[in-house]
Structures are given as structure tokens and as C-alpha cells.
Amino acid sequence: MSWIDIGHIDDIPLRGARVVKTPVGCIALFRTAKDEVFAASDTCPHKGGPLSEGIVHGQSVTCPLHNWVFDLNSGQAQGADEGQIATYPVQLDGERILLDSTSLGQRSAA
């Protein structure tokens, strides 16, 4: 893995999200009430809603368009809805957010 620094945890509102543009498309970084950070596709598989605009509760996010709920750990849609969003390795180094560039289709800087 090759970790790249994306920003400070406070760049994301508490119980909120921000978008990162990557070669594999827009990825949403979610920050939970307890300062955990998750990375997942920003695009809802249902009608393409921007998940980064959804309400973050517990370790889930609700799509702003039609209220599909996704578990941010597995990317799995919850309840009656069936679907899956891609999740990406992310880690916190102190208060810095690191994303794995190799999983984002980026060649590691040689």
C-alpha cells in the first residue's frame, strides 16, 4: 500500500463528508460522531445520488436522493434495498487522513 495524505480530520465536518476526486471517480470521506473516517464511492448505485451529501449516523450514511442506507464498513445497502458501494482503505495518522493511492488506480510515485 502507498498512503497519501489527503488532509486534516477537521477539514470534514463532524458527522459529515467531503469529496476527493480520484482516477476511479469521486470518493466520499465520511467522518462519524466518534472521529472515525471511512472512504467509499460517492455515487449511490440506485440513482447516482451524491452520498457525501447524506446524513451520517452511527457508521452509516443515508443517500440524500431516496434514503438508501449504506453501512460504511462493508459498503452494503441496509434494509430492503439491495446494492453495494465500493469502499477504500483509509487510515488516520494522528489527525491526518491517509488514503491508499494504489487502490485508487494511481501508479505509486516512482
Added chain:
Amino acid sequence: MKQKLVVIGAGMASGRVLEHLTDAAPDAFDITLFNAEPRGNYNRIMLSPVLAGDQTYEEIVTHDDTWYAERGIACRFGEKVVKIDRDLKVVEGEYGHVPYDKLIFGTGSNPFMIPMPGHDLDGVIAYRDLEDTEQMMGMGAGNKVVVIGGGLLGLEAAAGMAARGADVTVVHIMGHLMERQLDPAAGYLLKKSLEEKGITVLLNAKSTEIAGKDGKARALLLEDGTELPCDLLVMAVGIRPNTALAQETGLAVGRGIHVDDQMITSDADIYAVGECVEHQGEVFGLVAPLYDQAKVLAQTLLGEDAAFKQRSLSTKLKVTGCDLFSAGDFAEGETREDIVFRDPARGVYKRLVLEGDTLVGAVMYGDTGDSNWFFGLIRDGEDVSEMRETLIFGPAYQGGGSADPLSAVAALPPEAEICGCNGVCKSDITTAIEGGATDLGAIRATTKASASCGTCTGLVEQLLQVTLGDDFQMSTAQPICGCCDLTHEDVRRLIKSQELKSQEAVWQELGWKTLNGCHVCRPAVNYYLLADWPVEYQDDPQSRFVNERKHANIQKDGTFSVVPRMWGGITNPAELRAIADAAEKYDVPTVKVTGGQRIDLLGVKGSDLPYIWSDLNKAGLVSGHAYSKGLRTVKTCVGTDHCRFGTQDSTGLGVKLEKILWGSWTPHKLKLAVSGCPRNCAEATCKDIGVVCVDSGFQISIGGAAGMDVKETELLVQVPTEDEAIEVVMAVTQAYREGGKYLDRLYKWMAKVGLDWIKETVVDDLENRRALVERFELSQSIYRKDPWAEQAKEAPRFAPMADLTLEAAE
């Protein structure tokens, strides 16, 4: 021959090493002990009881002069180590050299001082040693103290000084207290009980500067402009391993001094122990692992096999009256499940975190009696699957109980308390049932059980079911969502009656079963709180649907629409030019005239929003709130200005109403219209509130809609003057704001309370009418403002956090 052992630092960890060594092998080493403080080892953890006056310094001394003398330890207290020569193996003190065979670093940690302006003034201290404690002990009645830092140490300092009568304020930068040990729910309870002790707690508060006078700290200034006067300022924001000497000596140092499992540093003859070390990336601040390290180091020195292993930790707060416990790891995770128990009447919160069949973490507040049992389960990784159903009730409930809640209720003794608020026991309720009270309402009326906070409603219903069997019909009232057992109406009522002023308070006091709600209840609770406590509660954007958070309507392709306000539908060439310019500049694909008499710019990119708002702001245009559960538009016709039929100035009244009502939040959207005559060109009779002007005054009618349901308004009242019309509209709006269920349009609220009730209380009861207007004005003093102007300042928030596609292309 005896080996020469030199120890730098007489703290709790190195003290424990010396105990182990001199007990196991009294003659193995010639020991010299350096300490910069002019005293030996004392129990630093117990400084808080000393501060609070529960103990004296003498009582917390661990090693006194006799102890050192008996063990032949040469003490060099009050002497700093200047340098270490690793080639010659010599420690150079201020007053002379000491050669060593083995050397231990026990240099501990330094308090972290935030390098803000004024941090070096007199009267700014840390909370670390006896000197600090003595300064704090000088604070009593009439003294003002500010403590920066809402962690373990800061709160103990605050409580200690408050107990001595000082006026204490705690300033904490995070959203809840002790965020590393507690979750927000327990943090809320802790804050509440500290406030009951007279301590002021400020959360999300950022300190910017310490103001001084004659070289002495005078006040702490916060980012929001608050000034907190103080006689003493205590900074308790954390500690940093003290590694300066180790670094100069050339040892491997990261955050702390690097050690392996045997506590050996990068130099085979030099060891480190305590708060100064870094082991496998971790540094340590609590005493338990430090004692483990001390034991391992003593064994290593004696040539025995030993390895230091990190293990789970528990924390208790040493503040009288705050029963608090946290242990293990309570972060949420994919494979983890929570068991949450709340008893609002007793102020109890318990949360267990399970991973598979084992308990991995626990947070408790208010009742920590079983904490050691839970800590044992965490530490030993015991399989808890057998007792999972009743685990949270503690060891007393283990051993073959049934998991069926009905049989659990049936098995309760007659004197078991069911309703904590009103002190109603099981037999009171069963007697009432036998006496003919066969539904929840009747039980509430006869016994008061579940009539106050309502969290025992489930228990009372189970009792009814057990006693009546099939004769009992479960109530059909729908809770807000799966997070709680209460209806919208109950939650609204309890927020007012219990004066709940934060989301954490609602979740705790009303027995929420999830950590922080869900997308269904969060927006509702956020609305209820801001409507009922406009001054005390701060709106939480993260509990709002995207449109209200972004102040724009999200479209199906993820772009947004932007609708500037046109007061009463009136505009002018300058505004139109600004809108046209913005539409061109931001490539707006669709420009549409809305049904609310204004212009909609559709297809704006999310990242452009703050810039287009800023441009529109410059032309004097503000948000039209076309996205809000709040006031949308006041549609008007031209009235007496131009129309030959007009009876009153309908445009003028519409503009006035919109200027008064804009920015207010309501349970659902609120649309108004003012027509200048009964021909009703502004279609006022299908609006939430409509005004139709007639020769003799103003007819105000309410409860219209033209959406999924089409409703005609019903006449509320006719008033003779414009001023009275405005007053009635404000009063009815406020009554709807205070009473409506979230996402009920005004006509649905009207159907529930009845038009007659609204006439009586809002229109005819003049005193109540004025009180409603006053409360509306109070709320508007906060919410009548342009959100675009505020959001435009936060422009970076609207852009992607990072763009990795650019990097890839390079």
C-alpha cells in the same frame, strides 16, 4: 562486583522498578537516583484528592527518606542531569559525575502548553506537580479560574477547585468531555453533573489568547469573542513524553524514547520506563501499563525473561459524585455490536461493545457498581454468548434467566419499581389493572406510571399484556423511528417539559436506543430543539437533509438549483441584470420562473454555490429558502398600486410579511399569499396562510395546500388593520412552529388541533397571541438572516478536499 545503576527521574514508574529490584536482589546494584524536583517519589495520581482537600501531601508520599536510606540508594534530588557520555558511560549532573554500567531513563512527561499569546504570563500553570497543586489550592471563594482542557486531568482540577469554592469554567475544544475515554452520551451526563456542582462547561470552544495585565493573566479570550476573566488559568490539554535528554544522548526517539519488549532502548545498556517511552508506536499516560513496564524492566535487569505486552485499560474519574467508567475499545466497527441501556430517571447510561462472542469495550455513567466484572470480561476475552441477553444488567442477573421480556416482567416481584419518575411499583399497576384500568391511558390516569418521561411505557404495556392476556390491544401510536419508543408528539412535549436543550440530552433522557439517531429522527429532533430553544440550542447542519445543509435544492443529477428571494414577487432591472450575469458566468443551463413569483437557476455545480451566492449577494439578493422547511414565498398581486379592483395595498403587505417571516424554520414548508381583492389573483386560498383584502379589512385564512393534497383554506379571522393582520399571521406561524409534527404541513396540524382551538388560543386570547408573537420575534432575532452570506465565507468546504486526478496526469 556490584554493577552501577543510575536512574534519571524519581517518578512512579522508576520508583516501582527500584522496589522490585531492591526486593528481589538487594545487593545486585549500586544505585544513584537523580530527580529534578527537590523530592522523591510520590503518588502523582492522588494529587486530585490533595487538591480537593481529601488527602494531604504527606499521605501520598510513596518513598520517604528512610525508604531510600534503608535500600542504600544515593539520592541526588533537585539536581538536573546535564549530559550523558555513552562512550565513557558517565552521567554528568549539575554537581558532579556518576559512572554507570546500566542507565534507566524515567524522565516522565511534560505538560503541553498551547503556544497561544500570553501562555507565559504569571498565573498560567499546568497540572502536573505539587507546585501546581499548591497554587490551585490557593483558589477559593471569590476566585475565578479557567481550565483549558476537558480531559481527565482538567476535570479533576476543575472539580477540586470548585470544591474549594472557586468559580470555575472549563473550556474544551471538542464537542464532548473526555472524548478519548467517553462517547458523546456519557460525555453529556458528565457535563450535566459537573454543571450541578456549579462548574461552567464550554464545549467546541477555541481559546485564542490569554490577556494579561502587569505580566499576570487576566482573562482568556475565545475565538467567538467571549472573554473569561480569571485569577488563575490552568492548561490541562495533555502531556508529551520528555525526550530532550534522550535525544541529546543520541538514543532513538520518536514521540517517546523507543524501547523493545524488554524496555531496552537503542543502546543495550540504557533502558527507559514510564511516560517517556514509546513502545510499538504507543505512548502511555495511565498508571497500569507503567507498572507493568516497571516489572518487566526489573526482571530484565536481573537477567530474567520478561516481555512487556500492551493490554486493555480502564479509566475512572476521581471526582466525587461523578460515577464514570470506561474500558477497552468502544469504537464502532463492522463486526461490532452495541448493547445500550439508559435509565433517564436515575441518570444511568451503560454501553457494552461486543465483537463476536466477546466483550471488547464498556462505557458506564451513573452506575459503575459492576465495572470490575465487565473489565474482567474484557481483559480475559471471555465468551459471553450464553449471557448476552442479560449481560448489561451485570453479574447478579447471570445464571439461567429467561430472555423473554414478558416472562421477565412476569417474574418481577410486586414491589419492583416500574416508573422511576413517579415511584410506581409493579403491584400498584396490577392493582389498577384489576380495578379496570385496561389501557395505557387509564394506567397513566390512575397511577401516573409512564405519565412523566414515558420511557417505562414499554414495561407498562408488557405488564398489561401479562395481566390481561389476549384482552390487551397494544397501542398503535407510531414511534418516530426505530431509535426510540416515543411518538413525535411525546418527544415535543418532553423536550419542553424536561427542558431538553441538546440532541445528547434528548437521546439520553428519552431513552434513545441508537448512538446518534438516524436520518429519520435526527432532522426532526434538530427542528424541535431549535424551535423550542432558539437561543440555547445551536442548529446542527449535519442533522439536516442535504437541501437545508447546502441551502440549495439538489437535483436528480447531483447539481443544485439557486433561487434568490424576490420580496413579494417584486424585482427591478438591477436584480434581473445580476441574475442574468450569474446565469451566464456559471453556465446555468436552465432559467425558470417559479410559481412563487421568482426566478430559479437550475443546474448549478455544488462547488460553484458559494461563488454564485456571493455574486448575487453583491446585488443585494439573498437566499429565497426555496429548499427549506420554512418560509418559502409570499405571493402577491399588485393591489391598489395599479389594479382598478384592488381594495388594499396587497403588495406592500406581502413584502412586509416576507421581511418579517423570512429565515424562520417550520415543521414543513410554509407558503403565503396576499390578494388585493376577492378575485384572488394571488391564489391566496390554496396557501398555508392566505390573506384576502376586502374593503373593510383583511381576511386571514389558513390550512390550504396545492400539492399531493389540494385544500382550500378555512377562514381564521377578519381583522380591520394591516398591523393586526401581521400580528395574527406571526402568532399562527409560531403556534404551528411550536405544535406541529415535523413534516406535517399546516393543514395537517390544523386537522389535529382543530380550527376552533386555533381561533380560541391564537386569535381570541390576546395575551397568548402577543406571547406567541414575542417568542417568534425572539427566534427570528437569531434566524432572520441570509444563510448564503454566511455560507459563502466557507467556500473551501464546497470544493473537493483533494483532487488526485491532477496528480495522476502529471
